[in-house]
Amino acid sequence: MASTEAPAAVAPAAATERTPFSQHLWQAGTVLALIALIILFGALRPEAFLSFGNVRNILAQIAILAIIAAAQTVVMVVGDFDLSVGVTATLAGATAAALMGDGTSIPLAILAGLVVGTLVGVVNGVLVAYMNLSAFVATLATLTSVGGLAFIVTGGTTLYGMPESFFSIGQSRPFGIPLPIFFAVIVAVAVWVVLRFTTLGRRWYAVGGSAEVARLSGVNVRLARFLAFTVAGFLSAIGGIILVSRLGSASATSANNYMLLAVAAVFLGMTILRSGAANVGGTLVGVGIIGVMSNGLNIVGVSTYFQQVLTGIIIIAAVTLSALKSRDR
């Protein structure tokens, strides 16, 4: 039997002893936290923090995290973790960059990057869904191997000198809005639609709620979990390629840090639904909290060391909230 690490996602309508008001307050806690952060930093530096330019700046800074967190959301909906989303993004971006550096056309290089990311997802899916490995162990193993592959692809150095037109993906600003924000919105909406309105999405939630019940209901649990990891690999690759375009360079570790932030964002978002299930809307709120906090702390001049401590505290708070909700069900 496959083991899962993420809190089980269940269908709504679980019993609770809370009053409707306290229940709503509980569920709105994450959104309230985001609002509180905005008010706090807005009060501390209103002219800087609340300007249109800074809002655009925050959205641009969290766009890639939003995409990778959406990938993590899909996996956590089925009750698993994917520790390899960051390195997958790195490898996909590095692959595209290396190919472009060798003269491959931009579309082909991007396609290759997407294929590489998807293949990592496929490997994860096979290991977890068909070989019954723990998602934690399987994706930890791919995290290590894929991280090594990224060093091989980049040769341990920083790849640069891609065609200028490639940079428009990550650096152009149609209507004054950075293009990565549009990509993030498209990915988030697409994932939301799949989770909310398609049979596949409902099957993912069913598997996350109880794999055994889903199986008895006729859901192909193995296939559902396999597809979740595959989609996560593909989405991570999108994030990685946009990051390379945004930075104009690719290193062997450029997107690795996104994994932890993505997990934190999904956990934060899981508190929003009464069921405690992973969901795109909640994930975006989580991403927003991380982005606003990082930007706000930078603006008020707090050191990065302290910022890292705060990020850890937020992860602990999110996991604790999720655990408390699970216990209440």
Next chain:
Amino acid sequence: MRGRFAKVVGLGLASALALAGCSDSGGGDGGGGDTFKVAAFTAGYGTPVGKSTLDAFVDRGEQLGWDVTLYTSDFDYDKINNDVQSAVTQGVDAILAGFPDPRQIQPIVTAAKDADIPIFAIDGGVEPNDDFVVDITTNQQQIADLTVGALSEAMGGLQGKNVMVIGHDPHVGIATRSRMAEKLLTDGGATIAGGEIKQVLSPGTSQEEALKFVTDYLQANPEGLDGVWVGWDHAAVGATQAINEAGRNDIFVTGVDAVGIALAEIKKNGPFYATVVQDWPGVLDETMQDMQTYADTGDLPEQNFVETDVTLVTRANVNEIKPTDS
């Protein structure tokens, strides 16, 4: 049947991953009893300079007939300590420490001393250290002097200017030159933007971190930045990108290392004003010479700390400079 199939697939995947994950090690041909055996290590193999220098050491060592084994990690000193201690136990004639943090290799130093094995270091710190029979590095004060001088030239002096300093304290060299630059800047009448050195958390993501530092700072202080001094080039490229995106042409950046992406930025005549070449090939030459002498005669270098000069790279000479990561 399904179980067997799954196992076969699993073994196939594991084999594929293992094969794909195999990287070149510097292991020689095993050598005979007279072969000079060297354990080389670096925890900075993920950095362009670390990789190119250690790869060159392995190549040249093998050309000299040495039996060189290279141990690497991504700033994981626990792994490095274990690997090299094992190598010492198995028997080596010398150790080459590539860009080590001297504070984090005491198990290696102790094991080497116990076995009477000399450690030759490249960039092993910023001051003489008896742990090494020789440490050949670059002159950190000269790096700070040249880069702060270039920034001063670009900004039209230091007096009254606001300068952001971006560093990374876990790296001894960067931490040292960052402090030196901070002192030179404040002594010259500049103010450190944000009140303290901005610390990048991870060298691997330094470009994006520096991009955010400068973007956010400019958002809050549009007129409060005249220059950015950065301890290494990748972060300097991120700072440059932030300034470009803000549409500013009156803020200047300096870096250190002269990697290809930085030289490309300097050639654009944009905010990236200058960097510094640390002569790692020259340092490697000198190190190999010392090791060759030891291999041939058993003689150790007379001086245990050698600082080499660096070269400032600006728009004037950038076309003559070869990238250090090529």
